[in-house]
Amino acid sequence: MTQSVLAEVKDAVTPRATVLVIGVIALQMLFIASYVGALHDPRLKDVPFGVVAPQAVAEQTVARLDELPDSPLDPRAVADEAAARRQIMNRDIDGALVVSPAGTTDTLLVASGGGKALAIALDTLTAALDRTQGRTVHTVDVAPASPHDFNALSAFYLVIGWCVGAYLCASILAISAGARPANPARAATRLGTMTLVAIAGGLGGAVIVGPILGALPGSVVSLWGLGALVIFAVGSATLALQGLFGIIGIGLAILLVVIAGNPSAGGAFPQPMLPPFWQAIGPALPPGAGTWAARSIAYFHGNAMTSALLVLSAWALAGIVVTMLAAILRQRRPAAPEDAAGRHGRPAAEPGR
Secondary structure, three states: OHHHHHHHHHHHOOHHHHHHHHHHHHHHHHHHHHHHHHHOOOOOOOEEEEEEOOHHHHHHHHHHHHOOOOOOEEEEEOOOHHHHHHHHHOOOOOEEEEOOOOOOEEEEEEOHHHOHHHHHHHHHHHHHHHHHOOOEEEEEEOOOOOOOOHHHOHHHHHHHHHHHHHHHHHHHHHHHHOOOOOOHHHHHHHHHHHHHHHHHHHHHHHHHHHHHOOOOOOOHHHHHHHHHHHHHHHHHHHHHHHHHHOOHHHHHHHHHHHHHHOOOOOOOOOHHHOOHHHHHHHHHOHHHHHHHHHHHHHHOOOOOOHHHHHHHHHHHHHHHHHHHHHHHHHHOOOOOHHHHHOHHHOOOOOOOO
């Protein structure tokens, strides 16, 4: 009986299963390293920051802020308070200090809708600096987060929900009908399915965070369109990875979207508070681009969304092209072992599968 059990274990622990288990352990370690590495020590770094003051005072203040240890701010002089407000709403700067030419109380302009943690950090920093000059700071929130949007995190959670649904749907298609589509027609069907899922999921998410929960202001139609693009971008990219690498493609999608994308998305801590690596990759990945665009829709009148939409569109287009090319190339060569053998010993799929 012992020999029988050992034989069953030996049959179960195949080389492929061993590789997959090792891959899961690697993803687990990367998950810990990425999340803890990105979020364990948030600090300001080169935050675009305006200074409004008479010319001589502005130059002195900019120089003083520019020389702060570890370079928390990237200061620049701004003509007046109205211009500073416009630049904040256009997302060109994240805050501005309006220096009072007569009194000792300055005004700090922030936008908590772009990230509550960043607004608080700017307030703490400028208040401490002004105290050293014998001055005080009055903070004005130019684009305040909704009272029902705790710490301005709803946009981030909305986008993460869209992303998770997208790669889960693509993964289900792989598990139910083979990781690699057998031919271009089958690949096109999967992309068509993702389109329907994107339309439905985008609408559902927008309605939940808007009219139902009141968590995010802004246009429901705009959020719907963004959600559809996010879902299709992530879903088609996952299909493309599966088309190239089979079931391993699901793990690669998790690596890109969850392990690299979520902590770098600027959710809990906006981009200027993240370490350089995560700050660099965040805007180029769907969670980061989607979070930026969702906050722009909710709190900044839809400003500064072009680059984020281009990133998402690029992921969607690349997903379509790679998925179709992988299917075309696959049709021209013999079936891979995983499809030839079928799942759980079943016969191979029909050519149209």
